[in-house]
Amino acid sequence: MKQKSILVIDDEVLLLDLVEECLVDDFQIIVKANTVDMAKDALFERQFDCVLIDIDISGSNGAEIVKMMKEYNPGDNAETPVIIMSGLINEDFKEKFRDKFAGILAKPFKPGDLQAQVLVAVGSSKRSKSNSDLNLISDEPETPAHKERENPLPEGDEVRKVEIEFNNEKVFLDVFNPAVTAPFKIQDLDRKVTKFLDKVQRNPKLSELFKKLKATKDDPYLMTHIGLLINISTGIATQMDWGSEQTLEKFIYASYLHDISLGDSSKLAQYKTKAEFESDDSLSQDAKKLVNLHPLASKTLIEHKNDIPQDVHTIIEQHHEMPDGSGFPAGIDNKRITPLASIFIVSHLLADYIIENEKWKVENFVKKYRSKMKGPHFRKALKCVEGIK
């Protein structure tokens, strides 16, 4: 197996050691550099799978290293994904660097955020194409937008296409019509989703992010999952009297973006418990790690890239946690899971339950999950599900 390597550049030796500690399970070769010269030497010596740079190295500028990598291709590193770290991330900074790097990490960061960013950067890099498990964000050309796809969904369901223009390129998203398929009948939901997607369309940063959503005709899981999630989460929120436009918008965002770090790998998006993916022998260690960290990885992908509300970050970060502490990646319980995330988690469980059980019944779902639903928000959300006719 090829050894994975990373170069970490920061003038604080303590931070280099901390980063090394976080990444030691993922990289066989970790080279630390605390000056620009050391970094340049290291780059000439070998090709890395990822480079992590503190952009504000004292007395110098980390950007200088990135420029040199692109211009001189030392050690064949011109295409190596670069993640930058900084304690000075503000709007200007984001604006300037957003599209130039594989990731941006604001200091101080949590170890999980670092691991997730690095996984996403390495996985989406062109060099890791051979590892299909980790090919998170496919560089394959889009399904030609103008070519009619066969309807991948069962008879009677409606699919609408929403056009998004990005860099003069037209992208079509299949939007599963939540009103047709889903358990909650919500007035005007369709109009709200359309309004939301119009907004996405007008915002280049958001369109770019949405471009990463893939759905193919052989695998309608993703769009069905998203459509159901929008319906159920906004349905529960409305019944709990949290139906303001802003709150519903947060759920629509989270429904679309929560698994975005998994790219088109819907198989990886379908694990519900840690035990389920840990015991799956068909998954590589890297893939297991990615499944475990994908809530964090998705969160880091949406950070610094657009104007998505903070609550959405938290919903995404917590979407596989469980109120009894049996979820992942953090294993936190209902006391630390936010109310909005609680609604989303219940919605997520129900969405998958519906997809897996063609003739699903509310009673059976409630029976399955009632004992796990601890805390007022989870219990209230489950009550709303019980009310579905």
Ligand SMILES: [Fe+2]
């Ligand atoms: Fe997920």
Ligand SMILES: [Fe+2]
């Ligand atoms: Fe999901």
